[in-house]
Amino acid sequence: MISQSKIEDKRSRILLAARRLFVNQGFHSTPTSAIANEAGVANGTLFHYFKTKESLINTLYKETKENFFSITTAGVEEEKTIKRKVRLLWYNTVKWALNRPMDFLFIQQFSNSPFISKLTQDEVSEHFEFYYNLIDIGKEKETLKDIPTDLMYHLTTYQIYGVINYLFQHSEFQKNTEYLSMAFDFYWDSISKK
Amino acid sequence: MISQSKIEDKRSRILLAARRLFVNQGFHSTPTSAIANEAGVANGTLFHYFKTKESLINTLYKETKENFFSITTAGVEEEKTIKRKVRLLWYNTVKWALNRPMDFLFIQQFSNSPFISKLTQDEVSEHFEFYYNLIDIGKEKETLKDIPTDLMYHLTTYQIYGVINYLFQHSEFQKNTEYLSMAFDFYWDSISKK
Amino acid sequence: MISQSKIEDKRSRILLAARRLFVNQGFHSTPTSAIANEAGVANGTLFHYFKTKESLINTLYKETKENFFSITTAGVEEEKTIKRKVRLLWYNTVKWALNRPMDFLFIQQFSNSPFISKLTQDEVSEHFEFYYNLIDIGKEKETLKDIPTDLMYHLTTYQIYGVINYLFQHSEFQKNTEYLSMAFDFYWDSISKK
Amino acid sequence: MISQSKIEDKRSRILLAARRLFVNQGFHSTPTSAIANEAGVANGTLFHYFKTKESLINTLYKETKENFFSITTAGVEEEKTIKRKVRLLWYNTVKWALNRPMDFLFIQQFSNSPFISKLTQDEVSEHFEFYYNLIDIGKEKETLKDIPTDLMYHLTTYQIYGVINYLFQHSEFQKNTEYLSMAFDFYWDSISKK
DNA sequence: CATGAATGAGGATTCATTCAT
DNA sequence: AATGAATGAATCCTCATTCAT
Numbered sequence: 156m157i158s159q160s161k162i163e164d165k166r167s168r169i170l171l172a173a174r175r176l177f178v179n180q181g182f183h184s185t186p187t188s189a190i191a192n193e194a195g196v197a198n199g200t201l202f203h204y205f206k207t208k209e210s211l212i213n214t215l216y217k218e219t220k221e222n223f224f225s226i227t228t229a230g231v232e233e234e235k236t237i238k239r240k241v242r243l244l245w246y247n248t249v250k251w252a253l254n255r256p257m258d259f260l261f262i263q264q265f266s267n268s269p270f271i272s273k274l275t276q277d278e279v280s281e282h283f284e285f286y287y288n289l290i291d292i293g294k295e296k297e298t299l300k301d302i303p304t305d306l307m308y309h310l311t312t313y314q315i316y317g318v319i320n321y322l323f324q325h326s327e328f329q330k331n332t333e334y335l336s337m338a339f340d341f342y343w344d345s346i347s348k349k
Numbered sequence: 350m351i352s353q354s355k356i357e358d359k360r361s362r363i364l365l366a367a368r369r370l371f372v373n374q375g376f377h378s379t380p381t382s383a384i385a386n387e388a389g390v391a392n393g394t395l396f397h398y399f400k401t402k403e404s405l406i407n408t409l410y411k412e413t414k415e416n417f418f419s420i421t422t423a424g425v426e427e428e429k430t431i432k433r434k435v436r437l438l439w440y441n442t443v444k445w446a447l448n449r450p451m452d453f454l455f456i457q458q459f460s461n462s463p464f465i466s467k468l469t470q471d472e473v474s475e476h477f478e479f480y481y482n483l484i485d486i487g488k489e490k491e492t493l494k495d496i497p498t499d500l501m502y503h504l505t506t507y508q509i510y511g512v513i514n515y516l517f518q519h520s521e522f523q524k525n526t527e528y529l530s531m532a533f534d535f536y537w538d539s540i541s542k543k
Numbered sequence: 544m545i546s547q548s549k550i551e552d553k554r555s556r557i558l559l560a561a562r563r564l565f566v567n568q569g570f571h572s573t574p575t576s577a578i579a580n581e582a583g584v585a586n587g588t589l590f591h592y593f594k595t596k597e598s599l600i601n602t603l604y605k606e607t608k609e610n611f612f613s614i615t616t617a618g619v620e621e622e623k624t625i626k627r628k629v630r631l632l633w634y635n636t637v638k639w640a641l642n643r644p645m646d647f648l649f650i651q652q653f654s655n656s657p658f659i660s661k662l663t664q665d666e667v668s669e670h671f672e673f674y675y676n677l678i679d680i681g682k683e684k685e686t687l688k689d690i691p692t693d694l695m696y697h698l699t700t701y702q703i704y705g706v707i708n709y710l711f712q713h714s715e716f717q718k719n720t721e722y723l724s725m726a727f728d729f730y731w732d733s734i735s736k737k
Numbered sequence: 738m739i740s741q742s743k744i745e746d747k748r749s750r751i752l753l754a755a756r757r758l759f760v761n762q763g764f765h766s767t768p769t770s771a772i773a774n775e776a777g778v779a780n781g782t783l784f785h786y787f788k789t790k791e792s793l794i795n796t797l798y799k800e801t802k803e804n805f806f807s808i809t810t811a812g813v814e815e816e817k818t819i820k821r822k823v824r825l826l827w828y829n830t831v832k833w834a835l836n837r838p839m840d841f842l843f844i845q846q847f848s849n850s851p852f853i854s855k856l857t858q859d860e861v862s863e864h865f866e867f868y869y870n871l872i873d874i875g876k877e878k879e880t881l882k883d884i885p886t887d888l889m890y891h892l893t894t895y896q897i898y899g900v901i902n903y904l905f906q907h908s909e910f911q912k913n914t915e916y917l918s919m920a921f922d923f924y925w926d927s928i929s930k931k
Numbered sequence: 932c933a934t935g936a937a938t939g940a941g942g943a944t945t946c947a948t949t950c951a952t
Numbered sequence: 953a954a955t956g957a958a959t960g961a962a963t964c965c966t967c968a969t970t971c972a973t
Binding site: 181182183184267268300302305306309310311312313314316317318320321325337338341344345346349 | 375376377378457458460494496499500503504505506507508510511512514515519531532535538539540543
């Protein structure tokens, strides 16, 4: 048991250290030696768990995306109305980012790096379906504006990123429920049919 | 004259080559030798014009930003109403990005790289004033929603980025005026008071 | 018994795998991990049987040489005339090489690698005596040409290697008794007194 | 002029150092750093002249082969009889090897290493024609034994290697013309028709 | 101004070997 | 005996930068 957890420990310590350093210094400015050092393991150990630096980065990305998706969508299905679904999704997303800023910044950095293009489209777009479905249903029920689904997806996604980045720069508002509420209202107002 | 223009030629050829390669491969995966090569000059020549690689990158960023600002704001002051001002700004921005995708992608990539933090806040935020003013006036005239100026700035900026990235992926809509019009309506609807 | 044979199995599986890989990729390009893998054992197991990679190589060399010697000299003593002795030796040698090309190539590769110098002269020249004796007797009986024994040894050894390498490249002649016979005649003609 | 010769100097110093170390320690046991060091240049300089270690090795091989061929065949065409041609070729070859033992050992080592297979057959066999022609003419004139040309080539080539390796081990005979003469007689006797 | 040879620190990766289990 | 995770020294190669010409 102990050995089991220890092994898991080592792998995840590497992932943790990598994320921390990547966010601060970028992928290329972070040597694998620094990651190993930060994780408290030998340089070679890193390559025992990840064949290459790139595979470490990809693993990190996939795990983070997975976590992001499972946490932000939790409970959404159970909500009854579109607005309640969207609100929960919105809050989940913002809170996830605020709770794990490293993860959010990592994903954002990854998305704008040349690494992304090497991941198959499938892997990246795996979760699109969920969002697209939600948008489609909203449009059917005439709750959401009738604009092309993928345009809507882009517009809303980026808008949420905007809020999050704003809150990163103004940490004093992160716990301000009034502020969050205002931002969501803005969001909802922009996508809903009147 | 000729030598003068040739010189200018060389400098801008380096900048051009750098942008092209940076966008495709990222900053770190683009050696200065590759840039020099692509520009058709000797490796050392690059360092004649730019003291370091980083200064080349920063120069590129500043020039691009400058160009972006001067082109996207052209004529905005002259417009009479807030809506017309905003609309022109919006179209200018989208068109600039579609006309010079390399430049847009370069800025976007730069913003998410560790290089950004090395530029003084001043240099990055140099042009904020213009946008903030516009938003403030809009709020005063009760044309725009009454939410904090910098939040509004973030939300709208990211929303435009969303449109642009969407159009990059769907080039078939880039010339579709109906589409652009729809996207702008969505935008205006989201920020304007009703 | 079973465990005993299994153990022997493991050791020889390692040796077998090593030979196969060494011949194809060379000593240095064959990691011990690859050998262990090919042999179907754990990496550490290899070091249980062989203290170092070098000792594995040396073991392989010695065993192969031993096998080579015992098989190629089998029955030679019993032959009555020098010519018959030499012919049997020649055929045994060629056939051994054709039957076990890996082994032959391994020996050849080893001989030209820096590893050889680390084996004591004794170990390498262990079997010289047999050949030298045969040559000496042949010269005494005025059957073989009267040239220095060790020169004769070199000349003939290399000539046989020449035949073997030729046959490796022209596998279509390997079973051609006429061809073999011709090659032996050439050989015999070159060393025998007329 | 000086710069020209200096440049040439540096490249050839690297080649020289490489040959020296390769012969003593083998390809894989000779780090590029050791080569650079021995040549008195920086490590990076080596890669300025040779893209990879392998290309350095191949360059070395090709240059050596070229040199070998041009020197050993010098004057052969001018000789009148087959025997005189063959004798000159034989002596040229043996002398070349004795004069440049490093080069000879390098070629021999290379031939038995996995590097060889990466050179196109063409490059390796480029010079076969010359030898094959000589053998064919010798057979036509009924001066040489009537055995397949390529078999003859293999047998004789290896026989010469045998002599050379023998002389390396017995340096006391290297200048002994009687010895060389005896070895050539053996050689000629083995290939000529009686 | 322009060149490109030269540098050497830095970085990803490999691999023989050890050792706790 | 057998395993395979862990190690870290060793190695190939890259690349920003310098500088003599």
